[in-house]
Each structure stands twice: as C-alpha cells, then as structure tokens.
Amino acid sequence: MPRIFSRRNFLITGAVLGGTAMVAAVGGIGTLATVDMDGPDPLLDGDRLVFNAFVAIHQDGSVVIQAPRTEMGQGIHTGLAMLVAEELDIPFDARIRVEHPVEQLAAYTNFSGPLRTRPEGAQGPVMWAAKRLLGLLPLNNTAGSRSIVGMWVPMRQAGAAARHMLVTAGAARLGVQVGDVTTSDGFVRHAASGRNIAYGDLVRDAAAVPPPSDPVLKPASAWRLIGRAQPRVDLPAKIRGEPVFGADVVLPDMLHAAIRQAPVFGASVARVVNEAETRAQPGIVDVAVIDGRSVAVVASSWWLAETAAWRLDIQWAATEAEVVTSAGLARALQSALDGDEPHLYLHEGDVEVPAGQVVTAAYTAPFVTHACMEPMNATVLIRGDGTAEAWCPTQSPMSMRWGVNRGAALADVDPTSVTCHVTMTGGAFGRRSDLDVVVQAAFLATRHRDRPVKLMWSRQEDIGRGIYRSHAAARMRAALGPDGLPVSYDALVAAQSMQQSASARLLPFGNGASPHGDRFTVEGLDKSYYAVPNRRLRSHHVPSHMPIGAWRSNGFSFGTFFAESFVDECAQAASQDPVAYRRRLLRDSPRHLAVLDRVAALAGWGTPLAPGRGRGVAIEEAYESVVAEVVEITVAADGEITVDRVFCVVDVGIVVNPDAVVAQMEGGIQFGVTTALMSSITLEAGAVMESNFHDFPMQRLANAPEIVVEIMPSNLPPGGAGEPGIVPVAAAIANAIHAATGRRLRSLPFATVETLGERRLRTVLPAVDMAARN
Amino acid sequence: MVSLNVNGAPVTVSAPDDKPLLWVLREDLGLLGAKYGCGIAQCGACRVLINGVSTPSCVTTLSTVAGASVVTVEGLPQADGTLSVLQQAWLDEQVPQCGFCQPGFLVAATALLDRVPQPTNAEIDEFIDNICRCGTYPRIRRAIHRAAAAQAQG
Numbered sequence: 001m002p003r004i005f006s007r008r009n010f011l012i013t014g015a016v017l018g019g020t021a022m023v024a025a026v027g028g029i030g031t032l033a034t035v036d037m038d039g040p041d042p043l044l045d046g047d048r049l050v051f052n053a054f055v056a057i058h059q060d061g062s063v064v065i066q067a068p069r070t071e072m073g074q075g076i077h078t079g080l081a082m083l084v085a086e087e088l089d090i091p092f093d094a095r096i097r098v099e100h101p102v103e104q105l106a107a108y109t110n111f112s113g114p115l116r117t118r119p120e121g122a123q124g125p126v127m128w129a130a131k132r133l134l135g136l137l138p139l140n141n142t143a144g145s146r147s148i149v150g151m152w153v154p155m156r157q158a159g160a161a162a163r164h165m166l167v168t169a170g171a172a173r174l175g176v177q178v179g180d181v182t183t184s185d186g187f188v189r190h191a192a193s194g195r196n197i198a199y200g201d202l203v204r205d206a207a208a209v210p211p212p213s214d215p216v217l218k219p220a221s222a223w224r225l226i227g228r229a230q231p232r233v234d235l236p237a238k239i240r241g242e243p244v245f246g247a248d249v250v251l252p253d254m255l256h257a258a259i260r261q262a263p264v265f266g267a268s269v270a271r272v273v274n275e276a277e278t279r280a281q282p283g284i285v286d287v288a289v290i291d292g293r294s295v296a297v298v299a300s301s302w303w304l305a306e307t308a309a310w311r312l313d314i315q316w317a318a319t320e321a322e323v324v325t326s327a328g329l330a331r332a333l334q335s336a337l338d339g340d341e342p343h344l345y346l347h348e349g350d351v352e353v354p355a356g357q358v359v360t361a362a363y364t365a366p367f368v369t370h371a372c373m374e375p376m377n378a379t380v381l382i383r384g385d386g387t388a389e390a391w392c393p394t395q396s397p398m399s400m401r402w403g404v405n406r407g408a409a410l411a412d413v414d415p416t417s418v419t420c421h422v423t424m425t426g427g428a429f430g431r432r433s434d435l436d437v438v439v440q441a442a443f444l445a446t447r448h449r450d451r452p453v454k455l456m457w458s459r460q461e462d463i464g465r466g467i468y469r470s471h472a473a474a475r476m477r478a479a480l481g482p483d484g485l486p487v488s489y490d491a492l493v494a495a496q497s498m499q500q501s502a503s504a505r506l507l508p509f510g511n512g513a514s515p516h517g518d519r520f521t522v523e524g525l526d527k528s529y530y531a532v533p534n535r536r537l538r539s540h541h542v543p544s545h546m547p548i549g550a551w552r553s554n555g556f557s558f559g560t561f562f563a564e565s566f567v568d569e570c571a572q573a574a575s576q577d578p579v580a581y582r583r584r585l586l587r588d589s590p591r592h593l594a595v596l597d598r599v600a601a602l603a604g605w606g607t608p609l610a611p612g613r614g615r616g617v618a619i620e621e622a623y624e625s626v627v628a629e630v631v632e633i634t635v636a637a638d639g640e641i642t643v644d645r646v647f648c649v650v651d652v653g654i655v656v657n658p659d660a661v662v663a664q665m666e667g668g669i670q671f672g673v674t675t676a677l678m679s680s681i682t683l684e685a686g687a688v689m690e691s692n693f694h695d696f697p698m699q700r701l702a703n704a705p706e707i708v709v710e711i712m713p714s715n716l717p718p719g720g721a722g723e724p725g726i727v728p729v730a731a732a733i734a735n736a737i738h739a740a741t742g743r744r745l746r747s748l749p750f751a752t753v754e755t756l757g758e759r760r761l762r763t764v765l766p767a768v769d770m771a772a773r774n
Numbered sequence: 775m776v777s778l779n780v781n782g783a784p785v786t787v788s789a790p791d792d793k794p795l796l797w798v799l800r801e802d803l804g805l806l807g808a809k810y811g812c813g814i815a816q817c818g819a820c821r822v823l824i825n826g827v828s829t830p831s832c833v834t835t836l837s838t839v840a841g842a843s844v845v846t847v848e849g850l851p852q853a854d855g856t857l858s859v860l861q862q863a864w865l866d867e868q869v870p871q872c873g874f875c876q877p878g879f880l881v882a883a884t885a886l887l888d889r890v891p892q893p894t895n896a897e898i899d900e901f902i903d904n905i906c907r908c909g910t911y912p913r914i915r916r917a918i919h920r921a922a923a924a925q926a927q928g
C-alpha cells in the first residue's frame with residue numbers, strides 16, 4: 001500500500017503521530033472536529049494536489065480519497081467516498097480510488113463514539129479538550145456503528161473545501177467572478193462563455209488558494225449521490241479474488257507463524273515437552289513462548305507451522321479456573337440476581353407503586369463468539385534500525401499500534417516508529433477492536449529482525465481461545481394498570497462487564513474501567529420510548545476468567561431479547577395483540593410508531609397463517625436508528641423450526657447509500673437468526689468446548705430466511721446501520737414461536753442443531769424449555 | 775514433484791505430497807483467491823474446481839490432484855479479463871459484504887450452473903452449502919438466478 005501522505009500531512013495538520021510519540025503540536029492540530037482546513041496551505045506533490053487529510057486530485061483527474069474507517073464488509077469506504085464526491089461534484093466512478101490512510105492523523109479521530117456526540121454538535125471547552133485528547137492518541141476506530149455518524153460532516157467538508165479551491169482557481173483562470181462558475185462531473189464550468197476546465201488541469205492553481213475555514217455544504221435538495229444507491233468501490237477486487245485481506249499479505253522474506261493458546265484462559269505454559277524435536281523439523285524456524293501464555297511455531301510456510309503446532313505437546317500450569325463450567329457460571333449469574341446491591345442504572349418514578357396484575361419472567365443468554373470468516377491474523381516487521389511496520393485487518397489502527405508496542409515490549413524492544421497498514425477485513429463484528437493477535441505477532445517479529453512475521457490463528461484458536469460476548473440473565477417484572485399497559489417496569493440483569501474486560505486489555509494503563517454500571521450490560525433494557533411512568537433498571541457485574549469483548553450490537557443482543565420478549569408477555573397477560581399493545585406504548589414516540597406501523601403493514605400483520613406457523617414482532621432504538629422486524633416461522637410436528645421470512649423496517653435518519661443499509665440489515669438479520677437459533681459457547685473444566693463450524697454452526701443458504709427491508713424516509717442526521725439489524729431478531733423469533741406453538745422460550749439459543757449429512761443442518765426446538773427447568 | 779494444470783496453465787510443484795491443495799495454491803503458486811476459513815471442509819471458502827467439480831481444497835492433498843485441472847476464482851474471468859457471467863451477476867447484485875467467503879461461493883455456483891443451467895431454489899439450497907458469516911445468502915441466490923437467466927439469453 002503506498003504511503004500517500006507523509007511529509008504532506010505533517011504540514012497540513014501539524015502532527016504525524018507515529019510510534020509511541022504523542023506529538024503535542026498544539027498550534028497545528030487545529031480544529032479536530034473537522035478536516036484541519038485552517039492549517040497551512042495545501043501542497044502539490046508531483047502530479048497531484050493534496051487538498052486536505054481526505055482528498056487529493058491528480059492532474060489526470062483521478063481522485064484519491066482517504067477513508068479512515070475499516071472496510072469490513074459494511075461498505076464504509078463507499079459511503080465515505082460518496083460524501084466527498086457529493087460535495088466535490090465528481091462522478092462516482094472508477095476515477096475515484098479509496099484508500100485507508102496509513103498516517104494516523106488527528107483529523108481521523110473517532111470522537112463521536114466515546115464522547116457520544118456528533119461533530120456538528122460538539123461544542124464548548126470541555127468537548128474541545130476531550131476531542132483534543134482523543135486526537136492526540138489518536139483514537140481512530142471503526143466501532144459502535146459510528147462511522148457515518150462521525151464522518152458525515154467532516155467528509156463532506158473535505159469535499160466542499162476542495163471544490164471551493166478548484167472553483168476559485170477556475171474562475172481566476174477564466175477571468176470571471178467565482179459566482180459565475182459552477183461545477184459538475186469534475187469540471188469548473190462557465191456557462192456564459194461555454195468554457196470548462198477539468199479539475200485535473202486546475203490542481204496547480206488551486207494549490208495557491210487558501211482553504212476555506214468554513215466550507216459551505218450543499219442543501220439536501222442539491223444532492224445527487226447521497227440517498228441514491230451507489231456500487232461498492234471494493235467489490236470488483238473481491239469478486240476477482242484479489243488479495244485484499246490481512247490473510248493475503250505476502251512480503252519478501254516473510255515468515256509464517258501458527259499458535260496454540262491456553263485452553264483455560266489465564267493459564268500459563270509450564271513446558272513445551274517436544275520443543276527440541278519440533279525445532280528440528282525441516283522448515284521450522286522457531287518455537288516461542290509468548291508472554292508465558294501461548295506457544296507459537298514459526299516456519300517457512302503456514303501449513304508447516306500449523307501442522308507442527310498441532311503436534312506440540314504443551315503442559316499448562318494449573319489454574320483456579322479449571323473447575324469452571326457453563327452450569328457454574330450460569331448459577332453465578334442467578335446468585336448475583338438473588339443478591340443485594342445491584343447497580344442502580346435508572347429509576348424513574350416508583351416501581352413499587354401498587355398496581356393490578358403483576359407479570360414476571362426470567363431469561364438467559366449464553367456466551368457467543370464472532371467467528372469472523374477471516375481468521376485472526378497480523379503481520380509485523382521489526383527492522384534492525386528499530387522501526388516497525390505492521391499489516392493487520394483491524395478495526396483500530398490505534399489498538400494495532402499499541403499492540404505492536406506491547407508485543408515488542410515483551411521482548412524489551414521499543415520500536416522507534418510503528419507504521420500501520422489497515423487491510424480489508426474478512427468480517428470483524430467487534431472482534432478486531434482487540435489487539436491480541438498483533439501483540440503476539442509483534443513479539444515474534446522481535447525474534448526475527450528484518451523479516452516480516454505473519455501470524456494466523458487456526459479456526460480452532462478463533463472459536464475456542466477467542467474473545468466472547470458475555471452470557472447474561474435477567475429478571476423482569478411489570479405491574480399492569482386497568483388498561484393492561486405497564487404502570488411499572490423493573491429490569492434486573494446480570495452479565496460480565498464488557499467495558500471492564502475490554503478496556504483492561506486495550507487501554508495502556510490501569511485495570512480497565514469500572515464494571516459497575518456498564519452501559520453495555522443494560523443496552524436494550526431501558527425502553528425509554530415506551531410510555532411507562534415508573535421504570536427501574538439495575539445491573540450486576542459477574543466476573544469470570546472469560547475475556548469479554550465487543551460483539552455486534554453488544555448488550556442489545558441479549559437485552560432487547562429480554563425486554564421485547566417481556567413486552568409480548570405483558571401483552572399476552574393483558575390479552576392484547578403484540579402490535580396493538582406496542583402501538584399504545586409508543587403513543588409519545590412518533591418515530592418509533594411509524595416504523596412499527598410500517599413493518600406491520602409490510603408483513604401483513606394480522607393476516608391468518610397456516611397451523612404451525614407464527615409471526616413475532618420486536619422493535620428497538622439503537623445507534624440513533626430505530627428498527628422493527630416481523631419474523632415468520634414454521635414449527636413442524638417434530639419440533640423443527642425454520643425462519644421463513646423476516647420483514648425489516650429501519651429509520652437510520654438520512655441515508656447515504658441505501659443499498660449498503662439494506663445489505664447491513666440483511667446481514668445483521670442472518671447473523672441474528674444464527675445466534676438466536678444455534679449459537680452457544682460452553683465451558684467444561686474452564687475451557688471452551690467449541691472449536692470450529694461443526695460445533696459452533698452457522699446457518700447456511702438452505703436455512704436462510706427470505707428478507708424484505710424497507711428504509712423509512714427521514715430528515716434526521718444519519719444514525720448507525722451496522723448493528724441495528726441484528727437487534728430485534730431474537731425477540732421477534734421468540735414471539736413468533738409463542739404465536740405458533742403457545743410455548744414461551746426464554747433461553748437462548750432456542751434450538752438444537754441436527755446435522756443432515758455433511759454441511760447440512762436443521763434446527764429443532766427442544767421438547768422442554770431449559771429455562772423453565774432452571 | 776507434482777504436475778497439474780491450474781487456471782489453464784501447466785504447473786509443477788515441489789511440495790510435500792500431503793500438503794493440502796489450498797496451501798499449495800496460496801504458498802507455492804501465489805494464488806491467494808482461495809481462502810482458509812476452517813480447514814475441515816465445513817465452510818467452503820477454499821473451494822476450487824478440480825476437473826470441474828467444486829471441492830474444498832483444504833482437505834485435498836497435493837498428491838491426489840496430480841494431472842488434474844484446477845480452477846480457482848482467479849481463473850473464472852475470461853482470458854481477456856472480462857468477468858464471467860456469474861461474476862458479473864455477483865457485481866450487479868452487489869453480493870459481497872466482507873468478501874472473504876465469496877471466492878468459494880463463486881466457485882461453487884460456477885459448478886452448479888455448469889451442471890444445472892437453470893437451477894431451482896431447491897437445487898440451489900441442495901448444492902450451495904458454504905458458510906457466509908456476513909449473511910449474503912439472499913443476494914447469492916438472486917445472483918445465481920440472474921446469471922442463469924443471462925446465460926440462457928446469451
């Protein structure tokens with residue numbers, strides 16, 4: 001990957017942040033909220049003009065856009081490029097090249113996630129200081145469905161600033177007023193004289209034009225790209241099978257590494273019994289114990305390394321966690337729920353208010369993992385001169401850089417600089433925010449200076465030694481008023497804190513954030529948009545030895561299942577239709593109500609279904625979007641369950657690329673169906689039992705439902721789209737099972753998987769609900 | 775030394791007999807299109823055509839493909855680089871998300887259309903058993919039908 005920005009960005013933003021250095025170039029960092037356009041003049045570099053941190057134009061008219069968010073299948077490179085192209089007035093075609101930037105600039109910071117704000121909304125001295133701090137790290141990650149939310153304004157400003165400079169240069173060249181020229185299709189046009197100048201011909205002149213401090217953005221009425229489906233810029237290469245992934249990185253002199261990590265998290269390596277024998281095999285270059293916790297084999301080929309790793313005879317030191325089982329951890333959740341002093345997350349009104357009928361229910365969800373299609377991998381090169389370079393399918397170049405530093409530090413090496421190349425990722429789903437594989441690869445690279453070391457985990461390591469979404473359990477209680485609607489709603493949830501587990505791994509200092517009051521534990525349980533006067537939400541953190549990390553939609557993946565199943569149970573207790581009941585609860589939330597009404601209409605809610613079939617609905621507000629889904633299922637006499645169709649209506653605010661939003665809903669729904677029906681990570685003797693797709697199965701094409709997605713028109717600022725799709729799925733399926741069979745399933749996953757020969761499976765509801773037995 | 779034909783060209787590989795074809799392709803022949811997703815014939819990311827049959831290359835050893843004709847995703851376009859009808863349908867339907875599984879699906883679907891030019895949904899379900907974690911299944915189905923229709927016309 002070429003290093004498009006080097007010297008250039010130093011001049012434009014005043015700070016190139018590499019290695020461990022935090023460059024406090026205070027004067028030059030400028031407005032972190034935007035694109036640093038009030039920095040020094042843009043610069044010509046060979047045949048191109050680098051306008052700002054995001055846009056460069058070559059004299060041949062080709063445009064290079066820096067998209068500082070990881071492309072992991074969500075189409076973000078296309079969406080971000082559309083925003084620039086919209087304001088720049090260039091056609092959305094093959095003359096645009098989109099790159100993930102190599103330099104880590106403050107302008108690429110994702111502060112909208114951690115600060116939970118939008119660039120256009122971020123004001124005041126506290127926000128300014130917080131943004132500056134994040135920019136110094138710089139915190140650049142792709143997470144929380146925040147990419148469009150956070151870059152919606154900066155990317156358009158970058159395009160508008162470049163256009164302003166081209167227009168100014170073009171008008172001067174033509175000897176006319178700026179107001180007399182227009183732009184379209186990559187030309188500055190003077191209609192009165194019929195003269196046009198291509199952007200490429202103006203880059204030299206535009207270099208002399210000062211960037212505008214506050215570029216004017218187009219009104220929505222002038223958009224020609226935003227809101228119109230554009231083809232993904234990354235698909236042609238992917239359809240040709242070109243090597244775009246981290247797993248495809250090939251470098252001269254590269255070594256390959258495979259790894260075996262402790263079966264029980266936290267266990268250390270006591271001895272590698274056959275180390276000498278392994279080293280003696282042809283092609284094996286190294287056997288290394290990493291941080292006392294895993295053993296890697298380095299070889300001339302990954303296949304050789306992995307084969308040797310299979311044969312490693314490793315003795316692991318005993319740990320306390322060896323007695324842990326899934327059943328024991330599940331009991332720990334229940335005793336936490338029984339215990340005193342939960343964290344009070346929210347209390348509005350008084351949930352003890354006396355009311356009529358009381359509804360209670362208890363739910364559970366298991367540990368699950370990501371199983372990204374591309375196994376975890378990283379390639380790291382540490383040179384004799386002390387510099388380091390790394391290639392990784394990561395969601396966070398910041399984590400990646402820290403990972404290299406931390407891995408090198410295990411060998412007492414402190415790279416003088418770390419250059420990070422973010423590759424395309426074969427799925428991510430939160431998993432690639434972590435830096436474990438980078439740490440390991442960097443440590444190995446310290447042992448083989450001047451040779452890139454590419455470490456790739458086997459699928460067994462990915463599923464059995466990975467990072468997980470926490471299990472969870474909840475107890476819900478509602479008291480219904482005379483109209484059947486809840487007067488009070490009380491949710492008590494127990495889970496292991498993701499915030500604490502992940503931040504302890506990812507932050508370079510301390511033991512992580514407080515686990516109490518972790519918002520990721522209570523996501524989906526708040527139900528603030530429902531008109532319930534008295535609400536309480538409490539949580540327990542239940543620690544374990546399992547590493548917990550970000551997982552597509554985090555707490556929503558269980559919290560919405562609990563809450564939206566429970567709403568159906570309340571509707572049932574009140575003898576009301578689930579959609580009609582929610583409509584009444586949404587009386588003060590018109591945005592949500594419109595989404596619900598639309599999905600009900602789309603799905604033909606209320607029309608009769610054959611016996612054994614059922615419909616279920618669920619709704620959620622997540623990532624500043626509102627999504628509702630209706631699921632249609634069939635349960636056969638022998639318990640086989642098929643999810644036949646899913647109708648999805650989503651309000652994501654203003655839509656940039658509608659087809660990408662539809663694809664994210666489709667993908668999220670499939671992800672959700674697999675998870676709801678069949679995903680579970682179990683523990684025996686402290687170790688994860690699942691190891692590959694045969695025992696952590698996925699639905700396949702034959703099991704996949706038909707999906708109908710509709711996007712609500714909206715003028716609200718863009719919300720997130722990567723995660724909302726999965727959120728309502730589990731509850732909608734549970735509600736559909738109830739409609740079809742009268743059975744209320746309160747434990748995920750709902751089904752057991754039966755194989756029907758190779759690579760063929762069906763899902764069957766157990767005869768007895770496990771939760772009912774608890 | 776094993777000789778075989780890969781994407782129309784004869785090649786000779788010196789690698790251990792038991793080395794899986796997937797790793798021969800990726801490491802010895804520099805063809806990175808076929809992907810490692812599971813190594814146990816579960817996911818199909820490594821599928822290639824062996825004498826026209828869609829086969830998981832992760833469990834196919836080098837010695838068993840001596841003299842065989844192997845086609846990887848890189849070999850699907852026409853000689854001048856134009857996308858195959860199926861690949862074009864894949865682009866038109868905007869199938870891939872992350873794309874990691876897609877070479878295996880493209881190979882599997884190519885084999886399907888060779889055998890059954892106008893497959894029904896049931897035939898697609900029966901034949902296409904790869905895994906896509908991103909959930910592109912509905913678009914895969916549409917793209918196969920689109921390619922079948924285009925081939926019937928063309």
Ligand code: FES
Nearest residue numbers: 811812813818832
């Ligand atoms: S890698 Fe061969 S089937 Fe998964």
Ligand code: FES
Nearest residue numbers: 872873906907908
């Ligand atoms: S497109 Fe990502 S796994 Fe299929």
